[in-house]
Amino acid sequence: MINVRNLSKSFGGLQVLKNIDLDVKNSEVVVLIGASGSGKSTLLRCLNFLETAEAGEITIGDEKINPATTNLNKMREKVGMVFQHFNLFPHMTVLENIIEAPVHVKKMGRDQATTLAVELLKKVGLHDKAHFYPDQLSGGQKQRVAIARALAMQPKVMLFDEPTSALDPELVGEVLQVMKDLALDGMTMVIVTHEMGFAREVASRVVMLADGHIIEEGRPEEIFANPKHERTQRFLNQIL
Amino acid sequence: MDFLQNIIGILSEHGLAFLQASWMTISITIISLLFAMIIGIIFAGFKISSIKFLNRVADLYIGIIRGTPLIVQIMFLYYGIANILTLNSFTAGALALSIHTGAYIAEIFRGAVQSIDRGQMEAARSLGMSYPLAMRRIIFPQALKRAIPPLGNQFIISLKDSSLVAYIAVTDLYNTALTVQGENYMPFETYFVVGLYYLIIVLIFTWFFNRLEKKLDVSKPKGAAIA
Numbered sequence: 001m002i003n004v005r006n007l008s009k010s011f012g013g014l015q016v017l018k019n020i021d022l023d024v025k026n027s028e029v030v031v032l033i034g035a036s037g038s039g040k041s042t043l044l045r046c047l048n049f050l051e052t053a054e055a056g057e058i059t060i061g062d063e064k065i066n067p068a069t070t071n072l073n074k075m076r077e078k079v080g081m082v083f084q085h086f087n088l089f090p091h092m093t094v095l096e097n098i099i100e101a102p103v104h105v106k107k108m109g110r111d112q113a114t115t116l117a118v119e120l121l122k123k124v125g126l127h128d129k130a131h132f133y134p135d136q137l138s139g140g141q142k143q144r145v146a147i148a149r150a151l152a153m154q155p156k157v158m159l160f161d162e163p164t165s166a167l168d169p170e171l172v173g174e175v176l177q178v179m180k181d182l183a184l185d186g187m188t189m190v191i192v193t194h195e196m197g198f199a200r201e202v203a204s205r206v207v208m209l210a211d212g213h214i215i216e217e218g219r220p221e222e223i224f225a226n227p228k229h230e231r232t233q234r235f236l237n238q239i240l
Numbered sequence: 241m242d243f244l245q246n247i248i249g250i251l252s253e254h255g256l257a258f259l260q261a262s263w264m265t266i267s268i269t270i271i272s273l274l275f276a277m278i279i280g281i282i283f284a285g286f287k288i289s290s291i292k293f294l295n296r297v298a299d300l301y302i303g304i305i306r307g308t309p310l311i312v313q314i315m316f317l318y319y320g321i322a323n324i325l326t327l328n329s330f331t332a333g334a335l336a337l338s339i340h341t342g343a344y345i346a347e348i349f350r351g352a353v354q355s356i357d358r359g360q361m362e363a364a365r366s367l368g369m370s371y372p373l374a375m376r377r378i379i380f381p382q383a384l385k386r387a388i389p390p391l392g393n394q395f396i397i398s399l400k401d402s403s404l405v406a407y408i409a410v411t412d413l414y415n416t417a418l419t420v421q422g423e424n425y426m427p428f429e430t431y432f433v434v435g436l437y438y439l440i441i442v443l444i445f446t447w448f449f450n451r452l453e454k455k456l457d458v459s460k461p462k463g464a465a466i467a
Contacts, residue, residue, distance in 0.1 A: 081366040083362070087359035106368075
């Protein structure tokens with residue numbers, strides 16, 4: 001589904017990604033872990049070209065993406081993204097947030113988009129909040145709406161950039177539950193998170209980054225029980 | 241007591257003239273502001289644009305206008321270019337006010353757009369929206385709401401700035417006050433009265449803007465319980 005070859009990215013003089021290779025298969029749930037500054041969020045943001053890498057290749061589906069010639073807007077319709085700070089549109093209700101892109105990008109009819117939105121709100125357990133504004137929701141509810149909003153474009157892949165890091169501890173569970181359901185439905189997902197319990201339970205593969213390199217990857221039970229790289233051991237010791 | 245009688249005297253004799261002059265002040269202000277909004281939106285776009293040339297053009301315009309006094313701009317358009325282009329006093333006054341206020345409104349709009357969290361643009365783009373669509377649907381509506389308070393402030397400043405067109409013979413409120421006090425030799429009472437007229441107009445504008453601000457504030461809970 002996603003193939004990354006030799007991806008490199010710098011900010012100013014600082015190289016944050018160094019020759020990254022990553023493959024994500026259909027229905028796979030890949031969790032990126034690593035210390036702050038290791039490049040995991042940048043890698044995720046490169047996948048839908050919110051950041052443009054200076055070297056390397058990214059293939060999504062069967063399409064090799066070249067930011068100069070590929071229609072990135074069309075490509076992004078297939079790649080949903082959920083952000084740490086939700087980024088809901090505050091001037092729109094929950095329902096309007098969700099139907100915005102289907103109606104204005106996909107040119108879906110309003111009625112059809114609304115039906116879809118109500119379905120998705122049921123799925124994330126918030127159909128009674130359709131006419132609320134984001135300011136009236138808790139963090140966990142906001143993030144579940146953000147997930148529904150991304151799903152409304154019926155993407156092939158979902159990217160999650162620390163989706164629970166800005167939440168109060170008691171609200172983390174409800175968001176992880178929605179993500180777990182999504183994984184069970186067979187959605188292909190790439191997730192940056194510090195929720196190791198979640199990674200252990202849901203991930204098909206855990207990828208450890210340090211200093212812009214992938215230093216270790218494998219099934220979660222291997223990585224957590226038996227980390228090979230000394231930096232992975234140290235990282236897991238600190239966080240668990 | 242004399243003071244009160246003098247005020248009443250001025251009002252009964254010139255009340256209608258001041259009312260007509262108020263209308264002149266209000267209309268030149270509103271016309272200028274409409275054009276200033278258009279100029280402001282265009283130059284805010286220039287400033288935000290990634291095209292360097294347009295940035296420069298906007299910087300030049302805003303730099304010159306903010307760097308020179310309004311009275312100089314008014315005189316320049318009325319007398320200064322009279323050889324090339326003769327404008328009547330109302331047109332020259334309205335034009336000067338439009339160009340002047342436009343520079344400030346451009347900065348207000350630019351600031352409002354840039355104050356919107358960049359996560360909003362990222363979220364819009366990640367949903368497949370093009371840059372112009374994201375601007376139109378996501379950024380501008382939020383920026384406009386944020387621009388209302390400084391715009392209201394600018395409108396009030398413009399209303400009072402419009403008094404400078406009196407010097408090119410537009411019969412606005414201030415011009416009328418100059419004429420009246422030239423006849424009655426009562427500067428204290430006359431300027432008191434004209435001040436009152438300005439104050440009332442400003443209060444009406446303020447009330448209107450406060451209402452607009454409240455009306456546009458849709459994202460705040462309207463009595464619904466916070467869930």
